[in-house]
Amino acid sequence: MTPASPRTSQSPLKFIHAEPPEEDAPSRPPAGAADDHDLELLDAYSRAVIGVVEIIAPAVIGVGPTAGERRGGSGSGFLITPDGYALTNSHVIHGRERITATTHDGDRLDAELVGDDPATDLALVRLAARDLPATQLGDSDALRVGQLVIAIGDPLGLQATVSTGIVSALGRSMRGREGRLIENIVQHSAPLNPGNSGGPLVDSHGRVIGINTAIIAAAQGLGFAVPAGTAKWAVGELMAHGRVRRPYLGISATVSPIPRHLVRELDLFADRAVEVVDVPSHGPAAAAGIQPGDLIVAVGGRIVTSVDDLHRLLTEMHRHPPLALTVLRGARTFDVNVRPETKS
Numbered sequence: 001m002t003p004a005s006p007r008t009s010q011s012p013l014k015f016i017h018a019e020p021p022e023e024d025a026p027s028r029p030p031a032g033a034a035d036d037h038d039l040e041l042l043d044a045y046s047r048a049v050i051g052v053v054e055i056i057a058p059a060v061i062g063v064g065p066t067a068g069e070r071r072g073g074s075g076s077g078f079l080i081t082p083d084g085y086a087l088t089n090s091h092v093i094h095g096r097e098r099i100t101a102t103t104h105d106g107d108r109l110d111a112e113l114v115g116d117d118p119a120t121d122l123a124l125v126r127l128a129a130r131d132l133p134a135t136q137l138g139d140s141d142a143l144r145v146g147q148l149v150i151a152i153g154d155p156l157g158l159q160a161t162v163s164t165g166i167v168s169a170l171g172r173s174m175r176g177r178e179g180r181l182i183e184n185i186v187q188h189s190a191p192l193n194p195g196n197s198g199g200p201l202v203d204s205h206g207r208v209i210g211i212n213t214a215i216i217a218a219a220q221g222l223g224f225a226v227p228a229g230t231a232k233w234a235v236g237e238l239m240a241h242g243r244v245r246r247p248y249l250g251i252s253a254t255v256s257p258i259p260r261h262l263v264r265e266l267d268l269f270a271d272r273a274v275e276v277v278d279v280p281s282h283g284p285a286a287a288a289g290i291q292p293g294d295l296i297v298a299v300g301g302r303i304v305t306s307v308d309d310l311h312r313l314l315t316e317m318h319r320h321p322p323l324a325l326t327v328l329r330g331a332r333t334f335d336v337n338v339r340p341e342t343k344s
Contacts, residue, residue, distance in 0.1 A: 045148075048148065048204045049150060049162070049164055049204075051206065052150050052202050052203075052204060052205075052206045053150070053152065053160075053162050055135070055206040056078070056135055056150075056152055056200060056202050056206055056208070057104055057152055057160045057162070058104045058133035059078050059079040059104070059132075059133045059134050059135045059200075060076060060077070060078050060079075060104060060152050060153065060154070060160055060199060060200065061076070061077045061078065061079065061086055061101045061102060061103055061104070061127070061154070062074060062075075062076060062077075062101065062102035062154035062159060062195075063075045063076060063077045063086075063088045063092050063093060063099060063100075063101055063102075063111070063125070063154075063198060064099075064100055064102070065096055065098070065099070065100065066098040066099070066100045066110075074092075074154065074195055075088060075089055075091075075092030075093075075153075075154070075195055075196075075197040075198040075199075076088065076092075076152075076153035076154040076155075076195060076196055076197060076198040076199030076212070077092070077101065077125065077198045077199065078135060078152075078198075078199065078200045078208065079127070079132050079133060079134040079135065080134055080135065080136065080137065080235070081134050082130065082131055082132050082133075082134050083126075083130050083132070084111075084126045084127035084128065084129055084130065084132055085114070085124060085125075085126050085239070086101065086111070086124070086125050086126070086127060087122060087123070087124060087198070087211060087231060087235065088122075088123050088125060088197075088198035088211075089121050089122065089123065089197045089198040089211065089213055090116050090117060090118045090120070090121045090122055090123045090176075090177070091118075091121055091177065091197065091213075092123070092197050092198045093113060093116065093123050093125065094116060094118065094123070094177075096113075098110070099111040099112070099113060099125055101125070101127050102154070102159070103127075103129075103132070104133070104159070104160060106159075107129075109127045109128050109129050110127075110128045111125045111126060111127045111128065112125065112126050112128075113125055114126050114238055114239065114242060115237070115238030115239070115241070115242045115243055115244070116238075116243075117234050117237075117238065117243070117244040118176050118177045119176045119180040119182070119244065119246075120176060120182055120226060120230055120231075120234050120244070121176050121177070121182065121213050121214075121226060122211065122226060122230075122231055122234045122235075122238075123198075123238075124234075124235060124238040124239065135200065135206075135208055136207070136208065137207075137208050137209075137228040137231055137232050137235075138203065138205075138207030138208055138209045138228050139207070139209070139228065139229070140184070140186065140209045140210060140227035140228040140229045140230075141227075141229055143167055143170060143186065143203075143209055143227075144167065145166075145167050145168065145169060145170060146166055146167060147166060147167050147203065147204070148164065148165075148166060148203070148204045149164070149165055149166060149167055149186075149188050149190055149201050149202065149203060149209070149210075150162060150163070150164050150190065150201070150202045150203075150204075151163045151164075151165070151188075151190040151191075151192060151196060151199060151200070151201050151202075151212055151223065152199055152200055152202065153192075153195060153196035153197075153198070153199025153200075153212065154195050154196075154199065155192070155193035155194060155195035155196045158195075161193075161196075163190045163191045163192070164190055165188050165189030165190030165191070165223070166188065166189055167186060167187070167188050168187050168188055168189050168222075169186075169187035170184070170186060170187070171184055171185075172184075172185035172186070172187050172224065173185055173308075174213075174214065174224060180311060181308045181311065181312070182226060182230070183230070183312060184227045184229070184230065185213075185224050185225065185226065185227070186201065186209070186210045186224065186225040186226075186227055187222065187223070187224055188201065188210075188223050188224075188225065189222075189223065190223055191223070192212055192215045192223040193215075196212050196215075196223075197212060197213060197214070198211060198212065198213075199211070199212050200212070201225040207228075208228055209225075209227070209228045210225030210226060210227055210228055211225055211226045211228075211231055212224075212225045213225060213226050245342040246314075246315065246342060247314045247315065247340035247341065247342055248283075248284070248314070248340060248341060248342070249283070249284050249285045249290075249310075249314070249338060249340055250279065250280055250282075250283020250284045250285045250286060250341070251276050251277075251278065251279055251280075251283070251285045251290060252276075252277045252278040252279075252280075253274045253275060253276055253277055253296070253307055253310065254274075254275050254277055254307070255272055255273070255274060255275065255305070255306055255307065256272065256273060256274075256275035256295060257271060257272055258270070258271050258272060258273055258295065258297070258328065262328070262331060265331070266328070266331075266332075266333055268297060268328075268333075269303050270297070270303050270305045272305040272306075273295040273296055273297045273304065273305065273328060274295065274296040274297075274304050274305075274306070274307060274309070274310050275293070275294070275295050275296075276290055276291065276292055276293065276294045276295075276296065277292060278292055279291060279292055283341075284338050284339055284340055284341050285338060287338075287339075288325075288336050288337060288338040288339075289336060290325070290327070290336060290338070291329070293329070294327045294328070294329050295327065295328040295329070296310065296325050296326070296327055296328075297326050297327070297328050297333065298325070298326035299313040299314070299317065299323065299324070299325055299326075300313060300317050300323060300324055301324070301326075314340060321338075321339045321340065322337035322338060322339050323337070323338050323339070323340055324336070324337055325337075325338055
């Protein structure tokens with residue numbers, strides 16, 4: 001938590017533009033007026049950043065191992081409730097026996113792990129204190145490319161470090177440690193360093209819209225954050241169950257091509273599907289009659305061409321069982337109703 005040097009060429013020609021007659025020249029603002037306007041813009045930008053930092057920084061914590069523990073590095077986090085619940089990254093605390101949190105005031109507090117979800121790279125911890133400054137998760141769905149964002153964290157142990165940038169892309173995806181795809185990742189240009197992981201990414205109104213999770217070490221200006229929308233869902237699961245429950249069908253699967261003649265004959269919309277490799281007994285898929293060799297071409301009428309598609313649609317649709325899977329078996333397609341179960 002990769003560029004070529006641009007080629008340039010110089011033309012020996014230089015275009016010379018005649019200056020317009022003096023009387024046709026546009027009037028210029030008085031000397032100093034443009035500078036004053038630039039200062040006003042700079043002050044507005046500075047005020048926005050300062051205001052956000054004053055709101056959010058007191059809720060940002062450093063997360064690290066207890067004294068004497070060598071396992072793992074340090075990272076950041078932020079309080080989401082006054083009674084000590086805080087979000088951080090899974091990779092910051094994973095495998096730790098004990099956790100220490102350092103508050104904005106410099107207090108070192110013991111923290112316990114409430115729940116850990118490597119699939120979203122999020123973890124919930126609780127500090128042994130009350131009446132703490134806290135912030136709230138905002139609406140990451142309202143983000144726009146180009147808008148100002150501010151990252152606050154504890155990089156390299158330097159407390160409450162602030163950097164700014166813009167949202168440079170939306171809808172990115174990256175893989176968690178367990179291989180599951182994390183969707184709707186926010187890409188931004190606020191500089192991050194080791195130790196920023198788990199810290200908040202904030203908009204100009206002081207709303208947390210992401211949790212910084214990764215950088216591309218060989219590039220500059222490429223930071224990534226788990227969106228607040230994903231974090232809200234994960235926090236609810238971690239608080240209620242200590243884990244994130246996910247729907248599952250009870251199959252092992254891979255991706256396989258569909259023979260071209262079947263794509264044409266059956267008027268299919270894709271030439272790949274999810275092939276069922278194994279169906280353990282007593283699972284939802286086995287109960288519904290799914291068999292090894294079946295090709296799942298759609299879920300709830302929506303096309304699937306990868307295991308990631310299947311995971312995504314299961315997560316979106318499992319609250320409304322049964323779930324209709326469109327299956328290709330042999331040379332025919334048919335729908336199978338499955339009631340997904342949940343597990344960690």
